[in-house]
Amino acid sequence: MRWTLKPKPETNKVAHLKEALQIDATVATLLLQRGIKTYDAAKTFFRPSLDDLHDPFLMKDMQQAVARIEAALLQKENILVYGDYDVDGTTSVALMASYLKTRTQNVATYIPDRYTEGYGISYQGIDFAHDNDFTLIIALDCGIKAIEKVAYAKEKNIDFIICDHHRPGDKLPDAIAVLDPKRDDCDYPYKELCGCGVGFKLVQALAFKQNQTTEDLVEYLDLVATAIGADIVPITGENRALAYFGLQVINTNPRPGMKAIIVEAKKEKLTITDVVFIIAPRINAAGRMKHGNHAVTLLTETDFNLAAQYALDINQYNTDRRETDKQITEEALKQIKDQNEQKRFTTVVYNETWHKGVIGIVASRLTETYYRPTLVFTKSGDKLAASARSVKGFDVYNALEACKEHIEQFGGHKYAAGLTLEIKNYGAFKEAFETVVASTIDKNLLIPEVTVDMPIELHQVNTKLWRIISQFAPFGPGNMTPVFMSEELQDTGYGKCVGEDDKHLRVTVTQNGSDKLVGIGFGLGDKLDTIKNRKAFKAVYSIDENHWQGNVSLQLKLKDIKE
Known part of the structure; x- marks a missing residue:
């Protein structure tokens, strides 16, 4: 491992904060390293408040989103809440559906099938909405690049509101509203919300129109905190307040589905680390091994006895997932050794029989072993699908963008992404990815820090x-x-x-x-x-x-x- 010592803050700044807060130099140094320089900043840090949350209407298109949903509620339109099959997506859908059901019965949820539809908005999902008379789709944790899909929905007289936190492409979908703090033209003060966080801001805006306060929405924060932990977004600023109060809900009065998971896991007083390693894998296992719908059903259930039964099922999916990812990891490590690829700058492996639901976990395990940007491919229909993981400091999303001539579609973050490509392009892509990474990565980043x-x-x-x-x-x-x-x-x-x-x-x-x-x-x-x-x-x-x-x-x- 490389040991990297953080820069030491200036002595006078340490002395000033030490005096202002009546603390020792060690604590003052730790706070300054976290950007906390004043008494007021320290007060916000140590005593998070719901008053620290920003006005949701500062987000671009929020007025349009609220107006369209209010109109749908007034006209008794059917609303479809659509989200991705991972933790961020399923918690987002559970949050939005739970809130809307307090105001209308005309709400249903839709999670795409990981295997037949793949990530994000699908034509199949839009057809489902059309066949069942839904005129508004609220998409959460996905949709920012769904240009053609949103246009297809428009042809069928279905409106879209998109709540996403992934990086937009050059063009935005032609939706009624596109809520994404990472939009270049969005002045929202905090850019690091997860998908569920963006969904919460929309719920917050809808509630404000009903003269409700943020305090009235605290019950939803167990979902937001779970998504924040699982999606590995920064726990700073607004996310810190959301996670702080969300953990309180998890530990004192969680929704029945969350409580059932905690009881099943036999855990008391959870930290954010426990959320990441105990709650999140179980929620994720539904979409990985069966269908993301199971997670939404659990998280929206109001009867604890029913929720306990669902939690048992989800626990079994998680056990199956662990066995599967262990087996595939062993096969992938053997493949790297057999092909003598230990000295490459990247890890790219493929087996058409590998379970698509666990290739992301396997990519993480391989990154831990060889510590370099990693892609794990499997067959998905007549295409190949992959999960990408990176090492600290290297932007795998940018590396994929540099190889996009070989890729059909891709999306994600700096450290984690997903992509699909034609089978015939696999070899060319693998070499292009190796070339891009080898020529752009700082070689120090290949040693764990x-x-x-x-x-x-x-x-x-x-x-x-x-x-x-x-x-x-x-x-x-x-x-x-x-x-x-x-x-x-x-x-x-x-x-x-x-x-x-x-x-x-x-x-x-x-x-x-x-x-x-x-x-x-x-x-x-x-x-x-x-x-x-x-x-x-x-x-x-x-x-x-x-x-x-x-x-x-x-x-x-x-x-x-x-x-």
Whole structure:
């Protein structure tokens, strides 16, 4: 791993914030590194408020969207809420449908089939709307590039409102309203909303027209927080407030479907990390292994007993998904080895039998192994479909754009994208992608990086520091868990490998005679020799709380160690 130390803030700025907030220099440094420079900014950071949310009408086309939906409600039109099959899409659909059902019964939901329709708005979905007399489609977490599809709907007298957060192309669909903070002509102050976040802003605007306040909409924030965590958007600004209050809902009064997942997972008091690794994979598993409709049904169910049954089914889909992605990952790793492609700048693998629902997860696993931009292809109808994942600092979306002559369609983000292409173009695309990445990537990016906030002495790790750092949560992009570095550490002689195949490392460390602290390094079992015989070593770590047999103690969560 590369250890990259964040720049140290100016001494006078640290002193000023330390004085203003009556905190120590360590905490003042951590806050400045997160862009928090004043008392008021710190107050907003530590005490998020629903008043921090921006006026939804600042978003381009919001007036038109609200006017069209109000007209549809007045005329008792049939409204179809349409969304993608992943967590962001299904939570968006659940949110919008749940809200609209408080005002009309003429609402239905539609999630495209991952296998027969693929990502985003489909002709099949529009035909379904036409055949069932829907005159308005609200599309969430998709649609920003659906130029032809929206035109097709218009021919059938179906209007579209698009709520998306993906990057627009050169041209926007001819919809009644296109809500997307990433539009060049949109002055909305916060650009990093997820799809469900954009959907929430539309609900917020509709509610304001009914003289409701944001407080009246808190019950929907469990869905928004789940989407924020799952879609790996920055947990800064408006997203921080939405995630903060959404987590409160998840932990105190979640909707029946969310509660059923939590009960099934046997988990109490969830953090945003728990949302990412416990709730999100289960919701995602429906669309991966069966159909995204199952997730929407669960998340909109109002009867807990029924929701509990649905959660059991979804739990089984998740178990199936785990087995499938493990098998495909093993096959993909073997393919890389057999084709002797370990030294390329990219990983591009293909097998026509691989399950389309898990290729994104497999791409992530391969990126963890070889740490380079990765694409996993499988057959989808008469085309090939792929999921792309990238390494920190490299924009895979731009790399795909540079290869677009070989691609039929693509979309996504800097670090994750999806695409389809003709089977005959696979070989040419694979080489073009390798050429583009090899010529544009900074070679340092091919070594995993751990970003270190600051060096500290071991004696500074105490319950006071831990209590303050805990209030930095919810953590995520833009506000990661603080990572520290300490040097001249020594194991007290109790260091050992633990876990299956001795994968992990457990140490008890001291520094210049300081109090002992236990450290656990997941995946660091092969570093045992580095700490043996009381050799001095340095470590990067976050601080964590360890609960064991009723006892609570601080521990170091080791990221890496070096001599």
